[in-house]
Amino acid sequence: MSIIYFLIGCSILLALGFLCAFFWAQRKGQHNDLYTPSVRILLDDDTTSEAEK
Amino acid sequence: MLVNTTVKSTCYHCGQDCEETTYQFDDKEFCCVGCRGVYQVLSQSGLCNYYNYNEHPGANRARTDKRFEYLDEPKIISDLVDFTDGGITIVTFYIPYIHCSSCIWLLEQLHRLNPAIYYSRIDFLKKQVNIRFDNNKITLRQVVELLFDIGYEPLINLQDVVKKQSTEQKDNLVRKIAVAGFCFGNVMLLSFPEYLGLSGQEESFRQFFGWLNIVFALPVTFYSGTEYFTSAYHNLKNKVLNIDFPLALGIAVLFIRTVAEILTHTGPGFADTLCGLVFFLLVGKFVQRKTYYHISFERDYRSFFPVAVQVISEEGEKPLPLADLKVGQRIRIRNNEIIPADAILLKGNAMIDFSFVTGESAPVNKTLGEIIYAGGRQMGEALEMEIVKPVSQSYLTQLWNNEAFTRSQDNRMQTFNERVSKHFSIVLLIIAFGSLLFWLPFDWQRGLSAFTAVLIVACPCALALSTPFTMSAALSVFDRNFFYLKNTAVVEQLARIDTLVFDKTGTITSSNNKILTDCTTLTAAQRQLVQSVCINSGHPLSRQICAYLGVGAILPVSAYKEVPGKGIRAVVVEHLVAIGSSDFVVDGGYELSNTTKVHVVIDEVYQGYYSFNHQYREGLEDVAALSPKYKLYLLSGDQDHERNELLPYFNHSQNMLFRQSPQQKLDFIKELQSRGKKVSMLGDGLNDAGALKQSDLGIAITDNVNNFSPGSDAILDGRSLKSFPRFLKFAKDTVKVIHISFFISLTYNLIGLSFAVTGKLSPLTAAILMPLSTATIISFTSIATHVAAKKRKLL
Numbered sequence: 001m002s003i004i005y006f007l008i009g010c011s012i013l014l015a016l017g018f019l020c021a022f023f024w025a026q027r028k029g030q031h032n033d034l035y036t037p038s039v040r041i042l043l044d045d046d047t048t049s050e051a052e053k
Numbered sequence: 054m055l056v057n058t059t060v061k062s063t064c065y066h067c068g069q070d071c072e073e074t075t076y077q078f079d080d081k082e083f084c085c086v087g088c089r090g091v092y093q094v095l096s097q098s099g100l101c102n103y104y105n106y107n108e109h110p111g112a113n114r115a116r117t118d119k120r121f122e123y124l125d126e127p128k129i130i131s132d133l134v135d136f137t138d139g140g141i142t143i144v145t146f147y148i149p150y151i152h153c154s155s156c157i158w159l160l161e162q163l164h165r166l167n168p169a170i171y172y173s174r175i176d177f178l179k180k181q182v183n184i185r186f187d188n189n190k191i192t193l194r195q196v197v198e199l200l201f202d203i204g205y206e207p208l209i210n211l212q213d214v215v216k217k218q219s220t221e222q223k224d225n226l227v228r229k230i231a232v233a234g235f236c237f238g239n240v241m242l243l244s245f246p247e248y249l250g251l252s253g254q255e256e257s258f259r260q261f262f263g264w265l266n267i268v269f270a271l272p273v274t275f276y277s278g279t280e281y282f283t284s285a286y287h288n289l290k291n292k293v294l295n296i297d298f299p300l301a302l303g304i305a306v307l308f309i310r311t312v313a314e315i316l317t318h319t320g321p322g323f324a325d326t327l328c329g330l331v332f333f334l335l336v337g338k339f340v341q342r343k344t345y346y347h348i349s350f351e352r353d354y355r356s357f358f359p360v361a362v363q364v365i366s367e368e369g370e371k372p373l374p375l376a377d378l379k380v381g382q383r384i385r386i387r388n389n390e391i392i393p394a395d396a397i398l399l400k401g402n403a404m405i406d407f408s409f410v411t412g413e414s415a416p417v418n419k420t421l422g423e424i425i426y427a428g429g430r431q432m433g434e435a436l437e438m439e440i441v442k443p444v445s446q447s448y449l450t451q452l453w454n455n456e457a458f459t460r461s462q463d464n465r466m467q468t469f470n471e472r473v474s475k476h477f478s479i480v481l482l483i484i485a486f487g488s489l490l491f492w493l494p495f496d497w498q499r500g501l502s503a504f505t506a507v508l509i510v511a512c513p514c515a516l517a518l519s520t521p522f523t524m525s526a527a528l529s530v531f532d533r534n535f536f537y538l539k540n541t542a543v544v545e546q547l548a549r550i551d552t553l554v555f556d557k558t559g560t561i562t563s564s565n566n567k568i569l570t571d572c573t574t575l576t577a578a579q580r581q582l583v584q585s586v587c588i589n590s591g592h593p594l595s596r597q598i599c600a601y602l603g604v605g606a607i608l609p610v611s612a613y614k615e616v617p618g619k620g621i622r623a624v625v626v627e628h629l630v631a632i633g634s635s636d637f638v639v640d641g642g643y644e645l646s647n648t649t650k651v652h653v654v655i656d657e658v659y660q661g662y663y664s665f666n667h668q669y670r671e672g673l674e675d676v677a678a679l680s681p682k683y684k685l686y687l688l689s690g691d692q693d694h695e696r697n698e699l700l701p702y703f704n705h706s707q708n709m710l711f712r713q714s715p716q717q718k719l720d721f722i723k724e725l726q727s728r729g730k731k732v733s734m735l736g737d738g739l740n741d742a743g744a745l746k747q748s749d750l751g752i753a754i755t756d757n758v759n760n761f762s763p764g765s766d767a768i769l770d771g772r773s774l775k776s777f778p779r780f781l782k783f784a785k786d787t788v789k790v791i792h793i794s795f796f797i798s799l800t801y802n803l804i805g806l807s808f809a810v811t812g813k814l815s816p817l818t819a820a821i822l823m824p825l826s827t828a829t830i831i832s833f834t835s836i837a838t839h840v841a842a843k844k845r846k847l848l
Binding site: 001004005008012015016019022023026031032033035036039040042043044 | 102106154157158161175176177178179227228231232235238239243255258261265
């Protein structure tokens with residue numbers, strides 16, 4: 001059953017990884033603006049349709 | 054294709070109806086040169102996709118003056134930009150007009166309009182745009198002018214400059230929640246084997262899990278939970294017992310007992326209760342912290358005064374930052390600019406709009422040599438003035454030197470939580486020490502165990518959560534009804550108000566819509582004459598007469614003469630038309646009247662008048678119906694013209710005070726408070742700012758929440774005044790919800806205590822009781838608040 005020691009160590013390391021990822025995202029300001037990207041994704045960045053306008 | 058010519062065309066850019074003349078470009082119609090100009094700029098750069106995402110996304114651009122000379126001043130530039138070095142400058146602007154996806158699209162394409170702009174990013178909710186540009190190729194002024202040219206004028210004011218960028222709270226709450234949540238999850242997992250039972254051969258795991266639990270409890274106690282310790286310490290030092298004291302005590306006891314039990318192999322400890330407690334508490338704190346990015350509650354006069362003003366000196370004209378303005382300097386105020394300090398009028402025709410100050414939008418005429426108070430906006434030609442008082446000492450702005458603006462907010466009403474937690478802490482300590490003393494003679498270990506168990510189980514987690522969850526739910530209900538509160542504590546203040554004080558103009562009257570009553574005997578032909586004259590004038594009353602008379606053919610006008618503040622004389626197809634005040638149209642005419650009247654004389658024959666009455670906001674009767682329960686007062690800076698009309702709303706003439714200066718308003722509130730009243734002030738102009746600040750609850754009323762409103766605790770959209778009585782009732786309901794949830798949490802505490810005083814509290818009981826009480830409180834408060842809102846018809 002000593003495999004439990006190893007498994008728990010692995011799971012905690014994995015969880016710590018996610019915690020660090022969250023901290024990184026927080027510091028990079030990924031959570032500062034949660035609304036604008038949802039609109040931005042819907043806007044096309046094509047320049048071709050300009051000609052006929 | 055057939056086009057019906059009688060249909061009014063709408064402007065392709067801003068969507069407004071095109072008036073007399075339309076401006077055409079690319080087969081599209083525009084209402085003004087400004088709108089057409091914006092379209093031209095965009096079409097030249099191939100940015101017409103702007104018009105594809107939304108119909109008429111643009112702002113009306115009838116105003117075409119751009120005055121950004123002051124942005125060449127190095128001192129102002131350095132105050133505005135976030136970062137600059139030799140090549141790159143980063144700046145953030147607040148652009149109130151941002152409102153749709155077209156805005157996002159266009160403002161993020163700035164680099165196509167000018168390649169010197171590298172990057173622009175919008176934060177839609179904050180209505181901010183962050184721009185990075187090459188300051189060798191384009192100046193800050195040119196960037197702002199570019200934004201202006203495409204119809205997005207940034208709002209640059211003194212408060213932004215003064216504010217700097219450091220206003221955001223930096224207490225890492227989200228991080229602390231993340232840490233606490235992470236540890237909570239892991240500790241729960243590691244505690245399960247203990248609760249489910251470990252067999253003898255798995256005994257070594259028990260030690261291992263215990264050690265891990267201590268490791269996880271460390272960051273929760275000493276990182277996530279630190280603010281409870283510091284807060285409790287500071288409050289004890291100030292001899293205040295607030296809710297943080299029993300919380301800090303609970304956290305400390307939980308940690309110490311957990312470590313002690315695990316190290317001495319006497320038990321599994323309470324690590325999961327500890328982590329859960331801190332996690333839920335922090336979540337409550339997070340919920341409580343709701344911010345409206347697009348609304349500012351802290352505005353003062355600086356936020357609408359210009360950043361700089363044109364100063365005339367021997368060397369010529371030069372923009373000067375307001376702070377450097379001195380008495381005796383000559384300034385030039387152009388059309389649509391605000392007078393920044395009390396000044397004497399030296400040159401020019403002054404028509405001053407004091408709507409920011411008083412809420413009254415009809416311009417006031419001033420004569421040469423008169424002192425004009427700061428805060429007025431000049432409508433018309435440029436003025437030359439001499440400063441007589443520095444900006445901060447002017448009639449209006451000196452209000453901000455009053456102590457009401459410098460005192461901290463702490464001495465406002467105590468919340469329910471604050472009052473209760475004091476008694477709670479004392480009772481808690483008595484029970485804890487009582488059980489310790491009871492067991493001590495027989496069994497000191499059991500006594501210590503009972504003592505700590507009491508502190509653990511009575512930790513007022515549910516109590517601490519009931520207020521934030523109820524209040525944040527209430528806040529979002531108010532928010533849906535266009536009533537924006539500064540923070541959650543305001544709801545409780547709202548519930549305890551017993552006196553309401555109203556400003557008149559702009560608060561209970563809507564600021565620009567006046568009812569026009571036609572008391573003329575004009576024929577259709579004569580109406581046409583009047584309209585032909587009025588269409589030439591920019592005066593609000595003229596415009597309203599035009600709108601009332603509708604669209605007819607416009608006749609040629611000659612010998613047109615407008616006397617500001619008096620009226621207009623003109624000749625229209627051989628008829629002499631005079632429109633204006635009675636002494637203007639009729640020689641020696643004089644009247645004493647309580648309404649604004651515009652008289653019409655055609656060919657020296659009196660034809661009657663148009664009268665303009667203030668329109669009271671919808672729902673004023675409902676507010677007046679509050680009267681027996683609440684004491685209502687009217688506090689107006691105006692003359693008492695409307696005393697009789699307002700009498701039914703305020704019951705007694707004594708409750709209405711007219712001709713009040715800003716300082717008098719403030720003093721009146723103070724006087725009411727000294728009689729023990731809980732006063733709420735409702736106002737809109739800068740002249741109410743002192744009273745708003747002094748009152749227990751200042752509510753600013755505005756027609757557009759993004760427009761200027763003075764600093765206050767809450768902002769009410771003018772449309773929702775009719776709901777205000779229901780808001781008051783709902784606020785009382787939410788306080789009731791808090792009271793009930795307090796008793797629910799007490800019940801849980803009592804159940805826990807019955808285990809605790811015996812000294813036999815098992816970790817499993819604590820681990821079940823704590824999350825269970827939390828879940829009950831959270832669901833009860835949100836459901837009860839929802840039901841209350843439904844009952845008051847606010848949802």
